[in-house]
Amino acid sequence: MLTGKQKRFLRSEAHHLKPIFQVGKTGVNENMIEQINEALEKRELIKVSILQNCLEDKDDVAVQIAEGTKAEVVQIIGNNIVLYKESKENKHIKLP
Numbered sequence: 001m002l003t004g005k006q007k008r009f010l011r012s013e014a015h016h017l018k019p020i021f022q023v024g025k026t027g028v029n030e031n032m033i034e035q036i037n038e039a040l041e042k043r044e045l046i047k048v049s050i051l052q053n054c055l056e057d058k059d060d061v062a063v064q065i066a067e068g069t070k071a072e073v074v075q076i077i078g079n080n081i082v083l084y085k086e087s088k089e090n091k092h093i094k095l096p
Contacts, residue, residue: 002072002084006095010045010074013093014082019049027056033068040071040085044093050079 002010021036039046048065050058062073062081071085084093 002074002095007074009096010084010093011082014045014047014074017045017047017082019047019080021046021048022051023048023054023056023061024051025053025055027054028061028064028068030068033065036065036071036083037069037085040069040083041087042090044087044090045074045082045084048081048083050081052079 020039021032023032036046036048048061050061054061056064058076058079058081062076065071065081065083066073069083069085071083074082074084076082086093
């Protein structure tokens, strides 16, 4: 579980990032969760964009992805979700 200070730090780090995944009308599936998990292992911090044709609520999508990847939801802003998961091999983000 992240503290408020850590979430603020991660939000500032994620500000300049572009979303690298998009959730469309098919929603979240196993393949997407695997790919997001691999990206989190390499980058630790990513953004996921939710397209307007997505039938599910953005909070539900964030929970599904977070549970599937065992990541932390840092922020949901607009149609973007910021996710963080500490990497086992590629640690490059030092949390305060």
